[in-house]
Amino acid sequence: MEDDYFNGDDRGVNATISAPQFSDSSLVKVVVLSVMGIVAIVGNIATIYSIRKSKALRRVAMHNCTSIYHLITHLSIADLLVSGFCIVGEAAWSYTVQWRSTDFMCRSVKFLQMFSLYLSTYVLLLIGIDRWMAVKHPIKAFRLDIRCRIITVYIISLLFSLPQNK
Numbered sequence: 692m693e694d695d696y697f698n699g700d701d702r703g704v705n706a707t708i709s710a711p712q713f714s715d716s717s718l719v720k721v722v723v724l725s726v727m728g729i730v731a732i733v734g735n736i737a738t739i740y741s742i743r744k745s746k747a748l749r750r751v752a753m754h755n756c757t758s759i760y761h762l763i764t765h766l767s768i769a770d771l772l773v774s775g776f777c778i779v780g781e782a783a784w785s786y787t788v789q790w791r792s793t794d795f796m797c798r799s800v801k802f803l804q805m806f807s808l809y810l811s812t813y814v815l816l817l818i819g820i821d822r823w824m825a826v827k828h829p830i831k832a833f834r835l836d837i838r839c840r841i842i843t844v845y846i847i848s849l850l851f852s853l854p855q856n857k
Contacts, residue, residue: 711788711789712788713786713788717785717786717788720782720785721782721785721786724778724779724781724782724785725779725782727774727778728774728775728778728779728782731770731771731773731774731778732771732774732775732779735767735768735770735771735774736771738763738764738767739764739767739768739771742760742763742764742767743764745760746760758821758837759818759821759822761837761838761841762814762817762818762821762837762841763818765814765841765844766811766814766815766818769807769810769811769814770811772803772806772807772810772811773807773808773811775807776800776803776804776807777804777807777808780800780804798854802852802853802854803852805851805852806848806849806852809847809848809851809852810844810845810848813844813847813848814841814844817840817841817844821840
């Protein structure tokens with residue numbers, strides 16, 4: 692029984708490995724991922740721009756900037772990283788079929804992929820906690836400053852993204 696990656700018997704005994712090939716399905720995957728990545732990057736940049744522009748207008752009008760604007764900005768930053776390193780990175784890897792750079796770059800890209808996914812997840816978690824606190828205790832402020840909470844999320848994401856030894 693032949694497989695895409697193995698030639699030999701169905702148990703894989705004495706099988707030889709053949710390299711993956713670029714195919715029509717790979718092309719479709721590259722196109723779809725590229726379009727998704729470009730739309731996500733443009734959308735996140737537009738979101739960050741819009742929040743920053745409205746923040747400047749709120750300062751002029753002497754209104755306070757709520758924590759949710761900071762959190763959405765950081766969520767857009769995290770999603771921008773996910774779009775760039777995960778979606779566009781996967782599209783590039785599918786197009787080239789193999790890694791075409793150094794070992795250090797491979798490790799760096801994998802680290803940044805994990806970091807961006809952790810960061811996006813934990814910023815979403817922080818938004819959920821912030822909204823829960825706003826509903827549960829509307830008068831009390833969330834005791835920690837928003838910058839402290841965001842920095843903590845970045846540090847946790849960084850620590851969890853570090854390579855682990857076996």
